[in-house]
Amino acid sequence: MFERFHKFASPPHFHAFARMLSPWLFGVSALLFAAGLFGGLVYAPADYQQGESFRIIYIHVPSAWLSMFVYMVMASAGAVGLIWKVKMGDIVARACAPLGASFTFLALATGSLWGKPMWGTWWVWDARLTSELILLFLYLGYMALQSAIEDRRAAARAGAVLAIVGVVNIPIIHYSVEWWSTLHQGATITKLDRPSMDISMLIPLLGMTLAFKTLFAAVLLVRTRCEILEFEQHTNWVRELATGPEVR
Amino acid sequence: MKSLTEFFAMGGYATYVWSSYALAAVVLIWNVVQPLRRERQLLRTMGSRVQGGRRVAP
Secondary structure: OHHHHHHHOOHHHHHHHHHHHHHHHHHHHHHHHHHHHHHHHHHOOOEOOOEHHHHHHHHHHHHHHHHHHHHHHHHHHHHHHHHHOOHHHHHHHHHHHHHHHHHHHHHHHHHHHHHHHHHOOOOOOOHHHHHHHHHHHHHHHHHHHHHHOOOHHHHHHHHHHHHHHHOOHHHHHHHHHHHOOOOOOOOOOOOOOOOOOOHHHHHHHHHHHHHHHHHHHHHHHHHHHHHHHHHOOOOHHHHHHHHOOOOO | OOOHHHHHHHHHOHHHHHHHHHHHHHHHHHHHHHHHHHHHHHHHHHHHHHOOOOOOOO
């Protein structure tokens, strides 16, 4: 079992695996986006309170969920690299950061575009918005660390520690709407309760969430391949790959 | 069925809704294109370096 895992987690094997899987994920994601966009923009009825502006939810909520999900992937991969010295852990963590930062930016920007017509303001310093902004800074800090430290192993260790400490922010974001009074509305979908949303609005939201998630998985695999190539550029297998028939 | 003009007007929220979707499109497409281009570039430069500069850089 352990031997199997080690073989899978070796860079050449993971590289081949990522190469095989990513086109499929891109395809599935494109289909989900087509269905989700149709569902969200055309099929779902306008909200009885917010009118058509609620359609921003189909961008805002998937990005916000992913911003936290990607952070957990990054921190877990970083921890695996830090504790068990698995090189693939370091590599995956490093590949996650720019993606997570982009989803966090998207969640903040679309939230702002939604807040202006509904709350009358682009921004408030309340718990939900501020903790999400801190998440963006955690990603940017991680990326800055990676580019500032030349030695990749040292950069990965420092980044992993930062990412693990920053995990404390994730439950704060999640529960912020319950712990503090805030302009931000409460959760629409929870595990324990029936969602407070009509099924015709809910299905496109789940579709868009899956579309975002598969796109994240596909891009993460491509980014991971790039990181592997850089990490392993002096090994024979990368040299063979770079001079092989598939390149150019 | 709504008319197309009605659809694009988004009940008066067109600016907010469409800029959200446009922003998402830009961010997501950049997310996909950038690493794919980086991978191709990486393999090319590594390939030409391994071949001892026999190939002239473009």
